[in-house]
Amino acid sequence: MVEQINLYAQQFIAQHPGSFLARPGGWTPVSAAEMRTFWGLVLHMGLVKKPSARLYWSGDVLYQTPLYSTAMTSPRFEAIRKCLHYAGNAVCPHRGDPAYDRLYNIRPVINHFGAKFVEAYVPGREVGVDESLIAFKGRLIFRQYVPSKRARYGMKLYKLCESTLGYTYKFRVYEGRDSRIEPPECPPTLGVSGKLMWDLMYPLLDKGYHLYVDNFILALPCSSPLPPDPRPPVGPCRKVSAASLPSPSRYLSPGLGPVPLPVKTCCWSDIRTRGMSLY
Numbered sequence: 001m002v003e004q005i006n007l008y009a010q011q012f013i014a015q016h017p018g019s020f021l022a023r024p025g026g027w028t029p030v031s032a033a034e035m036r037t038f039w040g041l042v043l044h045m046g047l048v049k050k051p052s053a054r055l056y057w058s059g060d061v062l063y064q065t066p067l068y069s070t071a072m073t074s075p076r077f078e079a080i081r082k083c084l085h086y087a088g089n090a091v092c093p094h095r096g097d098p099a100y101d102r103l104y105n106i107r108p109v110i111n112h113f114g115a116k117f118v119e120a121y122v123p124g125r126e127v128g129v130d131e132s133l134i135a136f137k138g139r140l141i142f143r144q145y146v147p148s149k150r151a152r153y154g155m156k157l158y159k160l161c162e163s164t165l166g167y168t169y170k171f172r173v174y175e176g177r178d179s180r181i182e183p184p185e186c187p188p189t190l191g192v193s194g195k196l197m198w199d200l201m202y203p204l205l206d207k208g209y210h211l212y213v214d215n216f217i218l219a220l221p222c223s224s225p226l227p228p229d230p231r232p233p234v235g236p237c238r239k240v241s242a243a244s245l246p247s248p249s250r251y252l253s254p255g256l257g258p259v260p261l262p263v264k265t266c267c268w269s270d271i272r273t274r275g276m277s278l279y
Contacts, residue, residue, distance in 0.1 A: 001086060002032055008085035027079055037071050038080050102142065102175045114170065123162035123169050127204065128212040129197050132157045142176040160200040170200045
C-alpha cells in the first residue's frame with residue numbers, strides 16, 4: 001500500500017504540476033507508521049461523526065477533538081487521502097481483456113481482508129448466505145437498486161455469515177451479470193448468483209455445515225443444482241404449485257448416480273401465508 005501510494009503521488013504530480021501536491025512541501029513520501037496513524041483516524045471518524053472532515057481539526061469549542069491535530073495535520077491527511085492507491089495503473093488490464101477486473105484498483109484490499117476473515121474464525125454449524133447493500137450514490141456501472149434495503153442504492157455483496165455471532169466468514173462483491181466468475185468444481189449451468197453462492201460455500205462443503213438461504217437463492221422451481229452436499233440448504237420458498245416442485249433425484253453424487261433427497265415443505269401464517277422448504 002505504501003509503495004503504491006508513493007508511486008501514484010509521483011504520477012499525479014507529474015501530470016498535474018499546478019496541484020497543491022506539486023507545491024514545495026506539498027508531498028513527502030508516506031511510511032508504514034504514518035499509514036497506521038491515518039487508518040486509525042479514519043476508523044475513529046466512524047465513532048465520532050461530524051458534518052465534514054475538516055471539522056475534525058477545527059479549533060471551535062463545539063467541534064474540537066484534540067486527537068486529530070495531535071496525530072496528523074489536516075493538509076497531510078487530505079494529501080494522503082487524495083493519493084490512496086492499492087494497485088499499479090501501468091499493469092491494469094483494459095476493458096475487453098480476458099483478465100479485466102472492475103475491482104482491480106481495490107482487489108488487493110478485498111483479497112487481503114477476505115483471507116484474514118477466513119483465518120481468524122471457525123464458524124459454527126449454522127451458516128447463511130444473503131445479500132447486503134453498501135450505501136453508495138456515486139457513478140458505478142454495477143450499482144444496484146434494492147428497494148427492500150435501507151440504503152436502496154449501493155454496491156451489493158453476497159456474504160456467508162455465521163448465525164451465532166453474525167460473523168462474516170466470506171464475501172463477494174456483485175459486479176454485474178456479465179462478470180466472469182469461475183469457482184472450482186462449479187457446474188457450468190449456474191448463473192452469476194449461483195456461482196457466487198457456490199464460491200462462498202465451497203470451503204465448507206462436506207464438513208457438516210447447515211446452510212440457510214433466502215427465497216431469492218432457494219427459488220422453486222430451481223433450474224440450477226445446488227452443491228451436492230449431504231446437508232442441502234434450508235430456506236423460505238416462493239409461492240408454487242405441487243406440480244412444480246423439483247424432482248428428489250436431481251441431486252447427483254459424482255460416481256454414485258442420483259441420490260434420493262426428498263423435498264419437505266411447510267407453511268404458516270402471521271400477517272400473510274409463508275412457506276419453508278427443506279431439501
